[in-house]
Amino acid sequence: MSSMRKVKRNILLNPGPATTTDTVKFAQIVPDICPREKEFGEIMRFISSELTSIVADTEDYTTILFGGSGTAAVESILSSVMNDGVIIIINNGAYGKRMCAIAEAYGLDWVEYVSPLDQPIQLDQFQLFIQKLAQPASYLAVVHNETTTGLLNDIESLGAICKENKMTMMVDAMSSFSAIPIEMSKMNISYLAASSNKNLQGMAGVSFVVAKRDEVEKEKKTKPTNYYLNLYAQYKHFKQTGQMRFTPPVQTMYALKQAIQEVKEEGVKERYERYSQCWETLIAGIKKLGLHHLVAAEHHSKIITAIVEPACEAYDFDSMHDYLYRNGITIYPGKHANLNSFRVANIGDLTKKDIEHFLTLLETYLQHIGYSAN
Numbered sequence: 001m002s003s004m005r006k007v008k009r010n011i012l013l014n015p016g017p018a019t020t021t022d023t024v025k026f027a028q029i030v031p032d033i034c035p036r037e038k039e040f041g042e043i044m045r046f047i048s049s050e051l052t053s054i055v056a057d058t059e060d061y062t063t064i065l066f067g068g069s070g071t072a073a074v075e076s077i078l079s080s081v082m083n084d085g086v087i088i089i090i091n092n093g094a095y096g097k098r099m100c101a102i103a104e105a106y107g108l109d110w111v112e113y114v115s116p117l118d119q120p121i122q123l124d125q126f127q128l129f130i131q132k133l134a135q136p137a138s139y140l141a142v143v144h145n146e147t148t149t150g151l152l153n154d155i156e157s158l159g160a161i162c163k164e165n166k167m168t169m170m171v172d173a174m175s176s177f178s179a180i181p182i183e184m185s186k187m188n189i190s191y192l193a194a195s196s197n198k199n200l201q202g203m204a205g206v207s208f209v210v211a212k213r214d215e216v217e218k219e220k221k222t223k224p225t226n227y228y229l230n231l232y233a234q235y236k237h238f239k240q241t242g243q244m245r246f247t248p249p250v251q252t253m254y255a256l257k258q259a260i261q262e263v264k265e266e267g268v269k270e271r272y273e274r275y276s277q278c279w280e281t282l283i284a285g286i287k288k289l290g291l292h293h294l295v296a297a298e299h300h301s302k303i304i305t306a307i308v309e310p311a312c313e314a315y316d317f318d319s320m321h322d323y324l325y326r327n328g329i330t331i332y333p334g335k336h337a338n339l340n341s342f343r344v345a346n347i348g349d350l351t352k353k354d355i356e357h358f359l360t361l362l363e364t365y366l367q368h369i370g371y372s373a374n
């Protein structure tokens, strides 16, 4: 690395793509290669197997890679697998709502379970909802860490409910994968969706599904109702050839390989500890400034935080964003029109020093607009 030029470091506090290391950035600079070559296939096999290992054992589970953003993996599961029975979709944020939109676009048989954005799912009420359905449900789709607010859904308990009710569960783990512990087998998760550019700290462009092998194999008999995103077709082709069906994002794959090596060096548990330390610093800092966050600490992912906007006439998200941006820090607007929040993520190649730097700038901005905590 020492011979490599350093790249200007921006502190991204948006919920991914996240701040990456220079080693991940430079891993993309490789000799040109045709992705149909065996050498490239070996890189994808390494990536697929290492991604599986983060959440499951590689004997019973496998990872199916796609070129695309995270939504591609979510859409692939819903449209390839969940098309033969009723799906319950839990909507307690923008990403649950997006799954409803995908299900609707494919004409799937879906029902929505709406739950408050800032409160844990009431499991007894959810069970009652299942029992009262006119037709028994076959599937459950749920987001793990709702990136809208940072609300962490209890996927282990939901997995147990699915087991009791013989439902197949899929989890959108986009913003939890590779930080918050997930054990697919223990949690009864059959399909999980994530991407390369959040807690994995890789580049954007790889979307993937971790799936139970025997469940994917069963899809052999299903007549496809999608094409590019067909999960079984992509699985079978990769298994047989070590290639994706269509052009993969070649250089992004090299970056992902390096990012995975860096996850292994740091450890997933240790990565989450580093993120949690950043989060504690953030929460203590905003409290000192008189600001508060939407979701209580005990239900919080400690990955992304929706902060209630300061009650001050001169406050304006865009001017706050622009001031921080000029100083090398990117924050994110709120995702929900009614919540009056802005969002700060603490993922990527960051330490609590970066969060302290953000808090100092935030304080300066708040003083500038005449905001006082009382």
Ligand SMILES: Cc1ncc(COP(=O)(O)O)c(C=O)c1O
Binding pocket: 015, 016, 069, 070, 071, 072, 074, 095, 143, 145, 146, 147, 172, 173, 174, 175, 195
């Ligand atoms: C929970 C969740 N699901 C899905 C997505 C969609 O990912 P992408 O924007 O990469 O398609 C995101 C992105 O922030 C997310 O946080």
